[in-house]
Amino acid sequence: MIRVNRFPPCPLPEKCLGLGSHSDPHALTILLQDHVGGLQVLKTDHQWVGIRPIPNSFVINIGDTLEAWTNGRLKSVVHRAVVNKEKQRLSAAYFLSPSSSAIIDCPPQLMVMESWTQAPIQESISLSFGKISRRNFWFKRG
Numbered sequence: 001m002i003r004v005n006r007f008p009p010c011p012l013p014e015k016c017l018g019l020g021s022h023s024d025p026h027a028l029t030i031l032l033q034d035h036v037g038g039l040q041v042l043k044t045d046h047q048w049v050g051i052r053p054i055p056n057s058f059v060i061n062i063g064d065t066l067e068a069w070t071n072g073r074l075k076s077v078v079h080r081a082v083v084n085k086e087k088q089r090l091s092a093a094y095f096l097s098p099s100s101s102a103i104i105d106c107p108p109q110l111m112v113m114e115s116w117t118q119a120p121i122q123e124s125i126s127l128s129f130g131k132i133s134r135r136n137f138w139f140k141r142g
């Protein structure tokens with residue numbers, strides 16, 4: 001699935017967001033953004049950091065499905081899009097997902113509770129396309 005986003009200029013950019021804080025439910029996102037910039041990623045220290053557009057480059061985001069698939073080894077990135085006071089911004093996101101009937105099973109090697117993450121162990125999830133998100137995952141304590 002491809003989504004094209006258009007963010008018109010906003011006279012009060014500090015008061016509105018183009019896209020609110022979210023993580024993508026899919027496995028991977030390949031994102032093309034234009035030169036205006038506005039993509040921000042939430043770091044582990046809870047600070048938003050702007051992802052500067054690099055010409056002819058894509059941003060690759062890990063989504064919730066891949067986080068579940070790897071039992072949290074790969075982290076789904078929380079991100080948002082801010083708007084620009086004068087300029088319109090365009091972005092195009094290509095979302096990669098397994099088929100909607102796929103069962104995501106974590107490889108047994110990754111089903112080990114690691115003390116440093118204290119991550120819950122994921123057994124498996126049924127994909128319900130468009131509905132899958134972190135809160136739909138089935139977790140089991142080790």
Ligand SMILES: O=C(O)CCC(=O)C(=O)O
Pocket residue numbers: 003005019024031033038039040079080081090091092093
């Ligand atoms: O426009 C952007 O930079 C982000 C788009 C996005 O996060 C999305 O379409 O899910």
Ligand SMILES: [Fe+2]
Pocket residue numbers: 022023024079
């Ligand atoms: Fe997104």
